[in-house]
Amino acid sequence: MLEVRDLTKRFGGAAVVDHVNFTVRPGEITGYLGPNGSGKSTTVKMMTGLLHPTQGEILFNGRNIRDDAAGFKQRLGYVPEEPNLYGYLTGLEYLQLAGGLRGLPGDRVLQKANELLELLSLSDARWVPISAYSKGMKQRVLIAAALLHDPDVLIFDEAQSGLDIANSLLFRHLLRRLAARGKVILYISHVLELVEKVCEHIVVIYRGRIVADDSVSRLRDLMHLPNLEEIFTQLVEQRDMESRAQEIASVITW
């Protein structure tokens, strides 16, 4: 179980993440939602150790992840929001690098990396530098690198971004399969339909604060709204999108 307790991050005095609390349980997929700039990525960066919190703590199985950062990282798989990869490495070389840095034996890494690349339809491109990959291909390399060491905790930050329909479907099934194996999964996405379909539990952050933390069905009942899209719109005070679209259409008319 991954617990975020009173997590706060300030940049120059302004709180980007403000006393955030939520729990990600094993065996269920937790969706983490929020508009752009709400603090999602900052929270995730603190959970992966890329940023230090100003205040608060993150507990994994009851233990602060900073007490044994290396041990936690060994059990963590992460797909970042931006597909930042070493472009001059090939897909296979990148997976070998990721496996090696986690201390996994080279021959096993090679075998598993090849299997993953095959299953993710990347085997033809395994010797091509990543700089020549499409966004979807890069994303699949990142997913493969995150799963390579069979981690207990998985954080997917917009992991389906750029994937085609077939791979998106594959990813959705994969999420369910991983959850069924008892993994702790945090899933960040802007695609509300997808979140609604795969996540049992959602956490919504807005302007650095948690505004909802419950199951989708309970939120629907509590707020008397039919779907996640409307729940989200109401929670984060989004302006009426239909009228805004109308305004844009008017502006571009010459």
Added chain:
Amino acid sequence: MKHQSPFRLLLKLFQDRFFESDDASPGAGFQTNINQVLGFLVTSGFIVSYMMMPAFSHITNTSRGRDLAWILRGFQLFSPAYTFAVIGFTAFFEWDMLFPNRRDFLILASFPIRLRDVFAAQFLALAKFLGLLIFAVNVFPVLFSMLMSVAARNRGRALQMVLAEIAATIGVSAFAFIGVAALQGLLINLTSPRQFRRISPYVQMCGMSLMILSILTYPIYMQLLKRAAESQQLWLWLFPPIWFTGLHDLFLPDAHGLFASLGVYGLRMLGGAIALVALTWTAGFRRHYRRTLESEDTGPRVRSASGANPLVWSNEERAIFRFSGQTLARSRKHQLFLVTYLSVGIALAVNVATDVRAGKLLLSEDGSRAFPFLIAFFAISGFRAVFQFPAELASNWLFRITESRWAEISRAVTRKRVLMSGLLPVLLLLLPAEVAIWGDWRVPLHLIFQFSAGALLVELIFWTFDKVPFTCSYFPGRTSLSVLFLLYFYGFTYYSSQMADLELAIEHRALYGILFFAAAAALLTLSWRRHPAPSAVRFDANEPVIQTLDLT
């Protein structure tokens, strides 16, 4: 808002590319960057000219007659040689920016722009860039040459001398830049886009290296000039700065026949380069555009060695060792930096290893002994410097997220990488020269001695290095550059001269050899077994502590 024509926008786009800089503040435009680059070039020209003054003053006060005339010719050669090297280096450095590339074509293809406008805008941007470069590089060297000529010769011919100097520097500058553009035009016509992409880094590296060598070996060839002219040596016809120095002989009455011919030859070669650029680019631009857009987006397939490596002892070590090797083999910016650094070392070592006596180039015994140590010093310190530059900073999250306090592992890998990719190849490349010079039992002795001394130097230079190569997120800008320069300058001269002396001593007395190798083995073993307290790898500089005033 002022309307800009598409042609002007294209012109701005292409001229901005020459001064693209990651260091510039966000939003800094062409003017900001151009001022920085030009300021740097003008200052360099001033410093170099200023440093030449005392040598010139000494020579004009102590030499007379025909000797002085040849010395002056040697000094006149400086300005064309300097500008040739700087502009040629810049042109090779900006190789990818000389003409639009695939990215430009992909972006511009969707806009209603005529191809001829793209071509014309690029040409105009090139011409503007060249003009600015010529001015910035030459303003002080030309002034210096004018003062020098006027002070040493007939003051009545001052105007002619100034014109000759300006013609020589503009001529050689234009030749250097247009020559590189012509070479690129030729390659684009003769190769496929994929072949062109593949050979470009090698052309760049060779070109930049030759340009550095051409200026830093100036002290040697300026002394060879008189004898070379007397015996009509071939190299005079192969080195562009010499051709354009001949323009002085076309402008002034007391012309030297050979140099006047070289001046005419230089002008012909410049004309040839201009014709070649025009021909290759007008003929090939449309085809280049089409072929570039049609070429596959994928890069060439690469294969890397994945067999067992006895040098690395753990999976983490293997990963970092491979990563550093792959980065060195494929990252062009790191290769260019390393080549530039090594070229400076080679040029300095050539100066040390050679001697000019009576117009003849001779090998200095002491200098040639110091040569491998100098090159090794530059190779090792070059690796130290290049490891500090991140390959792709945004991608270092992988190391940060997997890091498990393996600074010690990283340190060991770094040392092995420098020994295997830096020191050993350098010594093996120098081996044929060693065989040619010494040719007996001293060759293996030298090789072992040079490797041992280099290994000790690696330990010294990398003693505090606690980073994963190419992942460090801050540049080595915190150390005082002047202190660093002094350290390195005295470091390499002291190291190379002391090691050369020690090598000679070992040749004469076996006991010294036994003592050295025993001490080196002990020190290396101690150093390799050093296990400081486990620490995490450093990726960032320490964040500055901000003291708030708490005024509210």
